[in-house]
Amino acid sequence: MRRGRAALAITADAFARECAAMEFASDDSKDRERASREATEWFVRLQNPLATDDTRRAYRDWLMADPAHREAIRDVSELWGALDRPAAQLASTGWHRSADEPAPRPRRWFATGSRFATAAVVVVALAGGLAVWRDPGLLDRAFADVATHPGERREVSLADGTLAVLDGDTALKSHMSGPRRDVTVLRGRVWLDVARDPARPFTVHAGGVDARVLGTAFEVNREAAAVTVERGEVAVSGVDSRLGPVKLTAWQRVALQDGTLGAPVTVDPEQMFAWRRGLIILDRAPLSQVVEELDKMAPGRVLIADPELKRLTLSGAFRTDEPGAVLEALRSALGLRTVSVPGFATLIYR
Template sequence: MKEYETDPTYIKALEWFVRIKDKSVTSADRIAFERWIEENPSHAEAFQRAEALWKRFDIVVPEYKQLKASGRINRRSVVFGGLTLLAGGLLLYNLSRNRLFADYKTDIAERRSFTLPDGSMVELGGYSALSIEFGAGQRRILLHRGQAFFKVAADPARPFVVQAAGGNTKALGTQFDIRLSGDSAVVSVIEHAVEVQGHDASSVTVDAGWQVSYDGSGIRAATQIDIETVQAWRSNRLVFEDVPLRQVITEIERYRRGRILLADSTIGDIPITAVFDTAQMDSVLVNMAETLPVKVINARGYLAVIYRR
C-alpha cells in the first residue's frame, strides 16, 4: 500500500472527486471545491492522483461511455460507473447510485409509509424506490432499490405482483418484505404466503415465517426466520447475525450519507453480529473500529475507508 493512500488530504481529494463527478453536484459544491483546491498546492496534486485513478480504470469508463452513447443512461436511470477499493492499493470507487424517477422513494436514512391507489400499504426503508403499474387485470410494483414492506389490500380480480432483481413475488396473502442486495432479492413472509418466481420461471410458495432469496442463478432453499428481526428496520434498527461485513456495509450505506470502501476484499468476509440504531449511524464505523480487527479512516466523513488492522 502506498503511503499517500492513507493521507487525509488524498482521502479528501477522493471525496471531492466523487462529489464533482456526480450529476447532482451544485454550484455551491463547485465553488467550495475550487476554494479547497486553492488553499494548498497539495490539494491539487492529491486530486490529480484521484483523477488519474479514474483514467486508468479501463473497465467502467468504456462501459459508462457505451451506456451513454446507446441512450441507456436517461431520465429513468443514470449509471455513472465507479471506483472500488481492491487489494494492492488500487482504489476504485463504486458510484452507481441510480437517480430514478420513481413513484415512491425515500432519501438516505429516511423511512416512509405510503398508501397505494388500491388501498394497499407500503413502507420504504432508507434510500429505497419503487414504481407502480396498476391496470384492470393486475397490480404490478417495480422495486428499483432498497427495501419495502407490503400490506396488500384484497382484490382477487387483480393479482398483486412485485418485480425485483429480475424475479416476481405474487401476494397470496397480506404481508411480506422484499430487500434488494446487489443483484439478488430477499423475500420474507410476515403473514399468509407469497409465490416467488425466479429468472428461469421456476417458482416456489413461501409461507409466513420463512424467507427465500434469488438471483440470476435461481431461487435458493427457504430458511426459517425470526419475524421480529426481519422487521427491525421498521423500528429504526438494523440487526445482523453472522452477516459478512460487505453486506452489512451495503445496508449501512442506505442509512448513512457517503460511501464506505474496503481496502482489502478479504475484509468483506468478516462476520458481523450487531444491532445498529439507524438514527445514530454517524458513529457506527467508529464502533466497528473499536470492536473489529480493522482500522477506519475518515469514519465520520463522506468517504470512509476500512483497512485490516
C-alpha cells in the first residue's frame, strides 16, 4: 500500500511539473506571438515613405527593449527576403534610408502637396497589393454570396433548401431563379446536400469541372478540380465539352489531371470528409497538398522555399484549428524548418 501511495505521489508530482511546464511553454508561445505581431507592425510602418524620424526612433527604442524583439524582426526580415517581388516593391520606396538623412526641403507648397499625394497613393496601392498577396481569397470573398475566412467553417442553407458546408477560405455564388439551380465555387472546398427537385437540375461550376445532379450529397474542391460523392449519383464534365461526362456513385472521386478527367477512384469516406468534423487526415500526402490544407486553416500565405520539397510526404491526423501541430510535424518528421509571421506568411525550408 505504501509503495502504491509513493508511486501515486510521484505520478502526481510529475503531473504537476508537466502542467507547470506546459503553462510556461504556453506563456512563452504567447510572448513570441506578441513579439512577432509587433515586429510585423513595425516592419510595415517603416515601409511608409512618410515615416518620420520620431517613428524610427520609437522603433529603435522598441528594438532595444527586449532581445526577443530583435529575434522577431530578424524572422520578419528573413521571411520577407523570400518574397522577391513584394520586397523589391518595398525597396523601391526608399524606406531603408538612414533616419539621420535630412529630408529635402520643399521649394513650394504645391510641390510638397503633390509629393504627399503621390506618396499617399503609393502607400495605399502597396497596402492594397500586400493585403491581396497575404490573403488571395480577399477578392473572391468580396464578390461571393457566401464565404468563409481561413480557419473558419460555416454551414448555410441555400435558397432552394440545399445544405452547404464551407471549409476555410471558400467562396460561393448561387443562382436559383427559374428553371436553373447553379452554384459557382469561386475558391475552396464545399460539401453539398442537394434538395431534391427533379424539375430543376442542380449544377456546380468549379474551375475546370462541372457537376450535375438531381438530389445527392457530394463535395467539390475547386483547387484540386475534384468531385467526391457521398451518396447518390453525380455526372462530372470538363468545361471543355470533349471531357466527360463521368458518372460517379457513392464513395467515388474524379479529378481533372493535365486537362483530362481521370478515371473514378474509390475513396475512404472517413479520410475524405474528415474536415467536416474538424479534422485533417493525411496519408502520405505530398507537401503541396499539406500547404493547401494549411492555407485553409489560418490566415496568411504558406510558402515553400525549394520546389523540390513538394515531393516530400506527410502522414497524420490533425485538428483543423491547430495549424501549429502540422508545422511541428513537418519539423519533427521531415526535418524541415519554418519561420512564421502570424497572420502574414509562413516559410517552409530545409
